[in-house]
Amino acid sequence: MSNYNKIPEVTEIILKWYSKNSREFPWRYTSDPYKVFVSEILLQRTLAAKVIPTFLKIIKKYPSVNELAKSDINELKKYFEDIGLFYRAELLKNISKQISIEFNGKIPEKREDLRKIKGIGDYICNSILCFGYGKRYQIVDTNVVRLYSRLFSFVSTKKDIERDPKLWELAELVLPEKNYVNYNYAILDFAALICKSKHPQCSECPLNKYCGYLNKIT
Ligand code: SF4
Incomplete structure (x- = not known):
């Protein structure tokens, strides 16, 4: 069973988390x-x-x-x-x-x-x-690989997961129709601050109710 049916809830929670926890960098929101x-x-x-x-x-x-x-x-x-x-x-x-x-x-x-x-x-x-350019395109890097692999129990058959077309498809599916710029910044921050590589902060994670990794959804 996958938890893809929870995508709307998940994106909403991530955006809400981001509204209070976003990191500031000089290259963000430049539209350049x-x-x-x-x-x-x-x-x-x-x-x-x-x-x-x-x-x-x-x-x-x-x-x-x-x-x-x-x-x-x-x-x-x-x-x-x-x-x-x-x-x-x-x-x-x-x-x-x-x-x-x-x-x-x-x-x-x-x-x-x-x-x-x-x-x-x-x-x-x-x-x-x-x-x-403010266009709706999904992003997948090592942080997103980690977050989505855990959250959605995504398992790749490819050697290079970052290039797995199925993961890019999932990322496109998850990306909201509106607010996608914020959402893409949000998943980078969420992966860096909460769903960390070595020590994910699962007990304080607002997604722990839906997370495949934590709830062993397969
Ligand atoms: S519950 Fe843990 S593994 Fe799952 S998304 Fe949150 S921090 Fe990551």
């Missing part, structure tokens, strides 16, 4: 796809709080795709000294170059165009469309 793009590259495998100073410095120095495309790679890499994973400097520059050349420096707002850009996968693509 460029800032969303930069933040998502910086957030790869790095804690959000750690990314803030680097994000602010990069945005100040390179306020547009075209300026990032023209950046000196060694200078750009210096901004990564605090957060590591220097390959992301190349990634930022290469993606910006492609957008600059093929899309006149404007981040595409069509999914098929975004996915043509080397280095933009499904997660970053949908984040830009949802957070940057």
